[in-house]
Amino acid sequence: MIPLTNASFSMWAWVPTPNGTVPMPICVGTGFQTVMDASTSVLVSWAEGWVRAYGNVAIRSLEPSITIWVSYYIPLPNGSVELLTQPFYQPMNLSLPLSNKGTETMDLVMGHPFRTILNPNVISSP
Numbered sequence: 766m767i768p769l770t771n772a773s774f775s776m777w778a779w780v781p782t783p784n785g786t787v788p789m790p791i792c793v794g795t796g797f798q799t800v801m802d803a804s805t806s807v808l809v810s811w812a813e814g815w816v817r818a819y820g821n822v823a824i825r826s827l828e829p830s831i832t833i834w835v836s837y838y839i840p841l842p843n844g845s846v847e848l849l850t851q852p853f854y855q856p857m858n859l860s861l862p863l864s865n866k867g868t869e870t871m872d873l874v875m876g877h878p879f880r881t882i883l884n885p886n887v888i889s890s891p
Contacts, residue, residue, distance in 0.1 A: 769835075
C-alpha cells in the first residue's frame with residue numbers, strides 16, 4: 766500500500782430539511798490526509814437537523830453516513846492524465862458532534878476507484 770500525496774478530499778452529509786433530504790458540504794482538503802473535526806458548526810448543524818426531524822431518539826438510534834469522495838491523478842507519458850475517484854461512506858453517531866467532542870480518524874484505501882482518462886489534446890473549445 767502506497768500513501769497518496771496528491772489526493773483531493775470532499776466530504777458531504779445528507780441532512781433532513783422541511784423540503785426533503787439535501788446534501789450538505791462538510792469540508793474539502795488536499796494532500797495525504799484531511800482531518801474532520803466532529804465538533805465543527807457544520808457537523809453540529811447536521812446532527813441538529815436529524816434531531817429536529819426525528820426527535821431525541823435519533824441520537825441513540827441513527828448513525829447517518831458521511832460521504833467522502835477521494836480523487837487523485839496519475840500523469841501518463843502521452844500527456845494524458847488518469848483520474849481515479851472513489852466514494853467512501855462513514856457512519857457517524859450523532860452524539861459526537863452534539864457533545865462538541867472528538868475528531869473522526871479514518872484510513873481510506875482506494876480499492877475499486879472509478880477511472881477516467883483525460884486527454885488534453887481531445888478537448889476543444891467552441
